[in-house]
Amino acid sequence: MDEERRxxxxxxxxxxxxxxxxxxxxxRIDKKLEELDKRQEALRExxxxxxxxxxxxxxxxxxxxxxxxxxxxxxxxxxxxLLLKQVVDRxxxxxxxxxxxxxxxxxxxxxxxxQEILIKSxxxxxxxxxxxxxxxxxxxxxxxxKGKLIGKEGRNIVAFxxxxxxxxxxxxxxxxxxxxxxDLFRRYIAKKSLEALIADKRIQPARIEEIVEENQKEAxxxxxxxxxxxxxxxxxxxxxxxxxxxxxxxxFRTSYGQNILxxxxxxxxxxxxxxxxxxxxxxxxLKGGLLHDLGKAMDHDIEGxxxxxxxxxxxxxxxxxxxxxxxxxxxxxxxAICIETKIVQIAxxxxxxxxxxxxMNAEEYVKRIQEMExxxxxxxxxxxxxxxxxxxxxxxxxxxxxxxxxxxxxxxSEIAGTIxxxxxxxxxxxxxxxxxxxxxxxxx
Numbered sequence: 014m015d016e017e018r019r020x021x022x023x024x025x026x027x028x029x030x031x032x033x034x035x036x037x038x039x040x041r042i043d044k045k046l047e048e049l050d051k052r053q054e055a056l057r058e059x060x061x062x063x064x065x066x067x068x069x070x071x072x073x074x075x076x077x078x079x080x081x082x083x084x085x086x087x088x089x090x091x092x093x094x095l096l097l098k099q100v101v102d103r104x105x106x107x108x109x110x111x112x113x114x115x116x117x118x119x120x121x122x123x124x125x126x127x128q129e130i131l132i133k134s135x136x137x138x139x140x141x142x143x144x145x146x147x148x149x150x151x152x153x154x155x156x157x158x159k160g161k162l163i164g165k166e167g168r169n170i171v172a173f174x175x176x177x178x179x180x181x182x183x184x185x186x187x188x189x190x191x192x193x194x195x196d197l198f199r200r201y202i203a204k205k206s207l208e209a210l211i212a213d214k215r216i217q218p219a220r221i222e223e224i225v226e227e228n229q230k231e232a233x234x235x236x237x238x239x240x241x242x243x244x245x246x247x248x249x250x251x252x253x254x255x256x257x258x259x260x261x262x263x264x265f266r267t268s269y270g271q272n273i274l275x276x277x278x279x280x281x282x283x284x285x286x287x288x289x290x291x292x293x294x295x296x297x298x299l300k301g302g303l304l305h306d307l308g309k310a311m312d313h314d315i316e317g318x319x320x321x322x323x324x325x326x327x328x329x330x331x332x333x334x335x336x337x338x339x340x341x342x343x344x345x346x347x348x349a350i351c352i353e354t355k356i357v358q359i360a361x362x363x364x365x366x367x368x369x370x371x372x373m374n375a376e377e378y379v380k381r382i383q384e385m386e387x388x389x390x391x392x393x394x395x396x397x398x399x400x401x402x403x404x405x406x407x408x409x410x411x412x413x414x415x416x417x418x419x420x421x422x423x424x425x426s427e428i429a430g431t432i433x434x435x436x437x438x439x440x441x442x443x444x445x446x447x448x449x450x451x452x453x454x455x456x457x
Contacts, residue, residue, distance in 0.1 A: 236261030
């Protein structure tokens with residue numbers, strides 16, 4: 014019984030403690046609520062004061078405008094125009110100087126942005142560059158086959174050359190004959206036909222004509238497949254069926270030793286990259302870049318330049334007028350109707366003139382570089398001159414003691430003019446003249 018009383022008292026005590034804590038918390042909450050009410054009231058009072066101050070400011074502004082108009086006897090617009098005129102009259106020279114400085118800064122920035130766009134676009138494409146020879150070599154099982162290829166009184170070789178349009182060179186080179194032609198497509202058909210004849214062993218005029226005809230049909234299928242494969246690889250759609258084999262024919266065409274299919278793909282990828290950088294249509298630039306040399310796929314005896322021929326083909330098969338303009342205008346023959354034409358023109362120049370893209374006789378190249386350096390060195394005050402970037406730039410160092418800054422500018426212009434007048438080169442040559450003064454002292 015005593016234990017129950019003790020338990021009851023302890024429970025009662027705990028209940029009282031809990032009630033006391035609850036009462037204490039309620040009191041603290043009430044105090045915080047009172048403080049919040051006071052703060053809200055203070056904020057409302059502050060808002061009223063700010064509103065009154067704003068109203069007072071507006072009234073003062075209106076009064077000030079009215080008094081100014083009365084004093085000056087002119088309205089607000091007239092006073093504003095007069096103030097602007099006084100500022101322009103006083104600071105006109107400073108303003109013009111500032112505008113000139115900003116203009117020069119923008120031109121410099123424009124050049125930097127252009128260079129950055131081109132560099133980024135070129136770096137995004139890294140294709141192989143292949144320059145194919147004008148001869149194709151075919152290995153023979155033995156030298157005995159050479160006699161069969163020539164035939165009685167040369168009948169077989171004459172029939173072969175007449176059917177294929179190539180020259181078959183049979184010389185003293187062991188177990189080897191050469192197929193010679195500037196037309197890669199003819200050389201391809203001739204090589205396939207020659208290999209088939211050697212395997213067949215029945216080498217005589219009728220059989221030669223039969224095999225060449227078979228290989229020509231197979232080659233027509235091949236160029237269509239090559240064209241379709243190129244379009245699939247590049248993700249280009251909307252090209253008419255009649256143009257697909259012409260794209261495949263690019264594989265068997267060259268310009269200055271540069272394979273046109275490789276060149277066209279390279280131009281397309283670079284043009285696409287540039288278009289992405291400047292916000293143009295990358296799909297149009299890609300398609301236009303691939304088709305820009307469409308006229309070169311046709312036979313060489315067709316009259317007209319390759320942009321004209323390509324434009325006629327594109328128009329005939331209903332290509333977009335912008336694509337037609339890219340084809341016809343990529344050499345500046347016609348005005349550009351879209352920015353993509355200029356983009357393809359730039360990409361075409363990048364692909365064609367960069368070192369290694371097209372063939373050049375090594376001796377002629379070295380001679381041109383040496384002439385460029387010697388010409389720069391012939392000017393008074395030049396200490397060193399180097400031709401860089403495959404002859405695209407001449408870096409000239411002058412003596413800072415004998416050549417002033419003004420004379421350096423004049424000298425750079427004279428060197429550029431002399432190079433232009435006396436040397437032959439593709440594109441343009443940058444003359445980079447450097448005048449540097451160095452002072453060396455020793456602390457001992």
